Amino acid sequence: MGAEWLDADSTEHALAFTVDERVYSVEALLRTAYWFTDRAYLFISKPTEHTLRVHLKAKPATLESPKSVAIGEIAGEFSNALLDNQLREGIEERTGKIRELLVMKAMAEAGVLEDPPPGSPNDPVADQQHADLTRINLGPQ
Amino acid sequence: MTSTIILTRRIYTPDAIKQTMAAFANLCTASFTSGDSDHILILTEVRAQVTDEFLNYALALSAQELLG
Numbered sequence: 258m259g260a261e262w263l264d265a266d267s268t269e270h271a272l273a274f275t276v277d278e279r280v281y282s283v284e285a286l287l288r289t290a291y292w293f294t295d296r297a298y299l300f301i302s303k304p305t306e307h308t309l310r311v312h313l314k315a316k317p318a319t320l321e322s323p324k325s326v327a328i329g330e331i332a333g334e335f336s337n338a339l340l341d342n343q344l345r346e347g348i349e350e351r352t353g354k355i356r357e358l359l360v361m362k363a364m365a366e367a368g369v370l371e372d373p374p375p376g377s378p379n380d381p382v383a384d385q386q387h388a389d390l391t392r393i394n395l396g397p398q
Numbered sequence: 399m400t401s402t403i404i405l406t407r408r409i410y411t412p413d414a415i416k417q418t419m420a421a422f423a424n425l426c427t428a429s430f431t432s433g434d435s436d437h438i439l440i441l442t443e444v445r446a447q448v449t450d451e452f453l454n455y456a457l458a459l460s461a462q463e464l465l466g
Contacts, residue, residue, distance in 0.1 A: 260401050260403065260449045260450070260453075263403070283408060283464075284464070284465060287409065287461040287464055287465055288461070290457055291458055291461040294457060294458045298450040298451070298453065298454050299453070299454060300403075300453045300457070301457065302404065302406060303406035303409070303436075309406075309408070314450060317447075
């Protein structure tokens with residue numbers, strides 16, 4: 258069939274492990290998988306409602322990367338990266354709003370937001386004719 | 399050689415599969431059908447390594463699409 262490694266739990270160059278969706282989000286898994294596509298062949302299946310199964314296969318050595326890495330090592334790094342991404346997601350969820358507020362406060366204090374918008378807020382035709390009844394003055398220009 | 403592979407919709411998007419099929423058109427013949435929860439992908443006249451690369455490519459494109 259050409260993709261036997263997808264059916265195997267563990268071979269010399271491939272292995273598979275299960276990820277619980279109640280612990281790790283699909284986003285964290287996808288982000289992790291994306292970063293590993295240059296080091297290994299990946300396939301993700303969904304055997305049950307709450308689980309995803311990650312199939313990893315080591316890429317053969319090439320001229321660009323002549324040193325082949327053991328699949329166990331890649332799987333270990335993958336697991337760590339998955340945990341890292343999940344943790345980042347949790348931190349972002351809990352502290353994202355506070356971080357936004359801090360950035361906005363810092364920008365407000367630095368006066369970045371006080372720059373007047375470009376152009377004139379007045380009617381351009383009335384501006385040319387100096388005939389408008391009301392004018393908005395933005396201060397010294 | 400023919401491979402039949404079930405791709406979960408939770409991970410693989412139809413657009414990513416279509417783009418992968420287009421990218422690999424010179425290397426294999428591929429077709430897929432979508433069900434409620436899975437896509438069934440059939441690769442024909444394909445070498446093992448091409449299957450691996452095909453799946454990697456589809457996964458990377460799906461990740462890009464789903465993660466924005």
